[in-house]
Amino acid sequence: MAGYSLTRRGLMLVLSSPSGAGKTTVARALLETESDLKMSVSATTRAPRPGEKDGADYFFVTSDAFNGMVARGEFLEHARVFGNLYGTPRAAVERQLAAGRDVLFDIDWQGTQQLRETAPEDLVTIFILPPSLTELERRLRSRAQDSDDTVRHRMDRANSEMSHWAEYDYVFVNRDLAASIANVRTIMVAERLKRSRQVGMSEFVNAMRLDG
Numbered sequence: 001m002a003g004y005s006l007t008r009r010g011l012m013l014v015l016s017s018p019s020g021a022g023k024t025t026v027a028r029a030l031l032e033t034e035s036d037l038k039m040s041v042s043a044t045t046r047a048p049r050p051g052e053k054d055g056a057d058y059f060f061v062t063s064d065a066f067n068g069m070v071a072r073g074e075f076l077e078h079a080r081v082f083g084n085l086y087g088t089p090r091a092a093v094e095r096q097l098a099a100g101r102d103v104l105f106d107i108d109w110q111g112t113q114q115l116r117e118t119a120p121e122d123l124v125t126i127f128i129l130p131p132s133l134t135e136l137e138r139r140l141r142s143r144a145q146d147s148d149d150t151v152r153h154r155m156d157r158a159n160s161e162m163s164h165w166a167e168y169d170y171v172f173v174n175r176d177l178a179a180s181i182a183n184v185r186t187i188m189v190a191e192r193l194k195r196s197r198q199v200g201m202s203e204f205v206n207a208m209r210l211d212g
């Protein structure tokens with residue numbers, strides 16, 4: 001029997017959580033070990049934070065440039081999040097998916113809803129919850145020397161983001177980093193095995209049956 005490369009459709013894997021719930025750490029660990037997974041780099045009108053690199057963390061653009069991209073249909077989804085504009089550039093995602101590879105998105109609930117409307121078959125959504133509000137506050141405080149006001153503001157944002165947890169396919173509490181990474185890997189393995197994603201499978205099975 002000839003060798004077949006089993007092509008599959010790439011996954012669009014969305015990780016959403018309130019900031020401080022550990023999403024970024026989970027995402028980084030996955031990207032290091034999953035060679036078929038690439039992060040989608042969003043465009044934003046917000047200013048870069050210290051240490052952030054243009055083209056790696058975000059494409060930092062002006063409002064005019066952002067609106068031009070919207071008008072030309074260059075975003076898969078876009079939304080205003082806490083006063084700034086954010087959007088997922090379409091071309092890089094489409095290239096990656098066409099090559100049968102997976103894309104990881106760190107986007108909010110509004111963007112997730114838009115992707116659900118435009119690409120329901122490719123989409124897998126995960127919501128990560130913090131173990132408790134006390135723990136979330138502790139993480140937010142330890143992360144930076146933020147003022148009480150800033151921490152309170154972030155806690156308010158966390159509250160409003162968490163209200164959308166039930167709109168996601170999968171949800172888990174991030175108590176332990178290793179367990180959380182294992183959770184996302186398990187979800188990816190199962191979703192990659194879905195029959196509808198294995199577009200090369202019928203050719204493989206047909207050839208095997210003819211050979212046998």
Ligand code: 5GP
Binds near residue numbers: 108112
């Ligand atoms: P930050 O400014 O802290 O990096 O991100 C703020 C929020 O914007 C986070 O909840 C993040 O998930 C969300 N976000 C980042 N990029 C995008 C995007 O391209 N689209 C949408 N809808 N949300 C995004």
